[in-house]
Amino acid sequence: MRGYIIRRLFESALILLGITLVTFILLYLVPADPARQIAGRSATAETVQNIRDQLGLNDPFFVQYARYLGNLFQGDMGRSYLQRAEVSELIAARLPASLMLMVAAIVTELIMGLTIGVVAALRRNKFADHSLMIFSFVSISAPQFVIGILLLYVFAVQLGWFPIGGYGTPAHFVLPAVTLGFLGAGWYSRMMRSSMIDVLAQDFVRTARAKGLSKGRIILRHVMPNAILPIIAMIGIDIGLFMSGIVVVESVFGWPGIGQLAWQAIQRVDIPVIMGVTMVSATAIVMGNLLADLVAPLIDPRIKTK
Amino acid sequence: MSVIDPPAVARRGRARKVAAVLGELMRRPRAAFGLIVIAIMAIAAVFAPWLMPHDPFEQSFDGLTLAGAPLPPGGEFPLGTDLLGRDLASRLILGTRTSLIIGVLANGIAVILGAGVGITAGYFGGWIGAILMRFTDLMMAFPALLLAIVLAAIFQPSLLIVALVIAMVNWVQMARVIYTETRSLAEREFIQVQRSIGSGTLRVLGSHLLPHLLSSIVVFGTLGISTTVLLEATLSYLGVGVQPPTPSWGNIIFENQTYFSTAPWLVFFPGAAIVLLALAFNLVGDALRDILDPTLKGRH
Numbered sequence: 001m002r003g004y005i006i007r008r009l010f011e012s013a014l015i016l017l018g019i020t021l022v023t024f025i026l027l028y029l030v031p032a033d034p035a036r037q038i039a040g041r042s043a044t045a046e047t048v049q050n051i052r053d054q055l056g057l058n059d060p061f062f063v064q065y066a067r068y069l070g071n072l073f074q075g076d077m078g079r080s081y082l083q084r085a086e087v088s089e090l091i092a093a094r095l096p097a098s099l100m101l102m103v104a105a106i107v108t109e110l111i112m113g114l115t116i117g118v119v120a121a122l123r124r125n126k127f128a129d130h131s132l133m134i135f136s137f138v139s140i141s142a143p144q145f146v147i148g149i150l151l152l153y154v155f156a157v158q159l160g161w162f163p164i165g166g167y168g169t170p171a172h173f174v175l176p177a178v179t180l181g182f183l184g185a186g187w188y189s190r191m192m193r194s195s196m197i198d199v200l201a202q203d204f205v206r207t208a209r210a211k212g213l214s215k216g217r218i219i220l221r222h223v224m225p226n227a228i229l230p231i232i233a234m235i236g237i238d239i240g241l242f243m244s245g246i247v248v249v250e251s252v253f254g255w256p257g258i259g260q261l262a263w264q265a266i267q268r269v270d271i272p273v274i275m276g277v278t279m280v281s282a283t284a285i286v287m288g289n290l291l292a293d294l295v296a297p298l299i300d301p302r303i304k305t306k
Numbered sequence: 307m308s309v310i311d312p313p314a315v316a317r318r319g320r321a322r323k324v325a326a327v328l329g330e331l332m333r334r335p336r337a338a339f340g341l342i343v344i345a346i347m348a349i350a351a352v353f354a355p356w357l358m359p360h361d362p363f364e365q366s367f368d369g370l371t372l373a374g375a376p377l378p379p380g381g382e383f384p385l386g387t388d389l390l391g392r393d394l395a396s397r398l399i400l401g402t403r404t405s406l407i408i409g410v411l412a413n414g415i416a417v418i419l420g421a422g423v424g425i426t427a428g429y430f431g432g433w434i435g436a437i438l439m440r441f442t443d444l445m446m447a448f449p450a451l452l453l454a455i456v457l458a459a460i461f462q463p464s465l466l467i468v469a470l471v472i473a474m475v476n477w478v479q480m481a482r483v484i485y486t487e488t489r490s491l492a493e494r495e496f497i498q499v500q501r502s503i504g505s506g507t508l509r510v511l512g513s514h515l516l517p518h519l520l521s522s523i524v525v526f527g528t529l530g531i532s533t534t535v536l537l538e539a540t541l542s543y544l545g546v547g548v549q550p551p552t553p554s555w556g557n558i559i560f561e562n563q564t565y566f567s568t569a570p571w572l573v574f575f576p577g578a579a580i581v582l583l584a585l586a587f588n589l590v591g592d593a594l595r596d597i598l599d600p601t602l603k604g605r606h
Contacts (some may be wrong), residue, residue, distance in 0.1 A: 014440070015440075015443055015444050015447050016447075018440070018441075018444040019444060019447060019448060020442065022448070023456075026453075026456055026457065026460065027456070029455075029460050030459065030460050031460070050481075065546060068405075122597075134336070137336075137585055137588055137589060137592075138581060140588060141532060141536070141581050141584035141585035142541070142577075142580075142581045142584070143539050143540050143577075143580055143581075143584075144540070145535050145539075145540060145543045145559065146573070146577035146580060146581065147558070149559070149563065149566055149573050149577070150573070152566070152575065152576070153566060153567065153573070154572050156335075163559070168314050225565035234317065240446075240447075240449070240450070241451040242450075243452070244449055244450050244451035244452070245451075247451050247452065247455070247544075248451070248543075250538060251544070261456075262452060263544070265457055266455050266456060266546075269489055270461070274452075277452070278448075278449060278452055278453075278456075282447050282448060282449060283448065285447045286447045289447065290445075300395045302576075
């Protein structure tokens with residue numbers, strides 16, 4: 001097991017290194033000239049040239065990349081071109097809002113997904129099962145901006161139950177969390193349903209039934225804990241979905257997180273910030289996958305860690 | 307499936323199999339619904355010029371109220387008008403074209419790329435395989451939407467560029483699935499036999515390996531169209547996808563979203579169209595997986 005963990009950690013580090021390179025190449029290719037943007041429209045060619053020199057934009061690609069990596073290893077992600085701040089400060093200021101939103105979304109998707117999955121499995125092939133599965137198909141087929149805008153229209157504009165956007169009170173969390181968790185709820189409900197069906201078909205459930213345990217007790221004490229375990233192992237993988245989701249959800253709800261930061265940076269070609277958010281997101285995704293891989297063998301010893 | 311199929315028999319057998327799969331799909335209510343939706347959308351896309359009630363680009367004089375607000379559904383404009391007084395129904399019908407073109411094109415490229423990478427890495431293995439699969443792992447860890455947005459921002463988005471960007475993001479899943487399958491197939495006797503009697507690599511891949519991968523390619527190719535449709539809509543909603551005035555369901559919402567509280571139909575109808583098309587491909591893909599993957603038989 002220890003060898004496995006070390007190997008996976010090493011692989012994850014390599015993946016992150018690869019991502020710095022790919023992102024750096026992509027952003028190097030962006031046709032916009034950052035120096036021109038910093039200098040403003042009325043700047044002389046000389047000023048622009050000076051800024052280019054200062055930022056080291058005239059250096060060859062690999063010199064720039066090596067410098068970036070060197071700084072990154074010292075925890076320095078550079079300065080924003082357009083805001084007077086370090087990228088790490090900008091991200092640190094925005095990260096809590098995004099993390100809290102993600103936690104709220106995980107709670108939402110688990111509550112929705114597991115409930116739907118359990119009910120569907122218990123009513124297998126009955127009307128409730130069919131309708132719930134259609135619902136879960138719809139939820140994995142609906143783009144987040146559509147869900148977000150519709151929820152805003154119904155629950156904020158028409159009913160006035162929740163604020164239209166912004167951040168601060170628990171009420172602000174509900175609509176963005178549901179929007180972000182909606183997609184995951186669809187996946188979880190389908191996984192939970194088939195996981196429940198698998199467990200229900202196993203011998204120990206028949207034994208429990210033969211012992212005369214009540215149906216409710218069998219479901220709650222014997223079936224559900226076993227059915228939930230393989231699903232818990234999947235939570236790490238959600239991080240990838242969330243990292244894409246927050247860009248949209250934060251822009252719909254005006255949520256001051258790193259998704260919004262990334263989106264603003266992309267629109268204004270603030271390259272250090274785009275790099276920074278990409279690296280933070282990629283790190284989160286890699287860690288999530290790593291966590292999922294490490295948790296899976298603990299939950300199910302049949303999975304080999306070779 | 308026999309071990310070595312003479313091609314002619316195989317071809318006739320395949321045609322019969324396609325018919326059988328289609329028949330099986332139509333017997334399942336969800337998949338049948340999906341197929342019908344796809345058929346209707348395809349007809350709308352092909353015959354758009356004849357189906358549109360108005361010119362989708364015309365900013366009609368009576369398309370706005372006296373106060374300059376968009377018209378609600380009903381009357382001359384069946385689904386209402388947008389901010390510029392253009393007929394929403396016509397724009398949605400033309401938008402079907404955008405969605406399907408990008409869905410088929412982007413997904414086609416992603417399938418070819420993903421299957422190509424997966425087969426190459428799985429069949430040849432060695433350092434080529436290692437490099438390709440490490441690259442696939444790397445792409446898996448990339449925040450997909452950020453990557454797509456950055457790519458779209460680098461290149462001026464045209465229909466083809468948007469399709470390429472989406473393909474660059476979406477090939478990864480296919481590559482992983484095909485890689486795993488190719489690896490286990492490459493070990494099997496019927497492939498080993500072909501290799502040992504000296505059949506050319508292309509022949510082994512094309513005539514003997516590919517037919518066995520077809521099920522997965524069809525299943526994940528179908529599900530992939532749904533992902534593609536959603537990604538295109540999201541990029542266009544953010545303003546980095548299909549550019550107005552070319553209508554796409556995503557950019558219709560992008561253009562009109564500031565009015566959503568007073569003119570919700572401008573979000574509701576295009577939103578419903580996106581969900582319906584993505585749902586249709588998901589339903590069909592899911593049923594195909596059920597039908598084509600024998601290991602899943604009878605489980606659900």
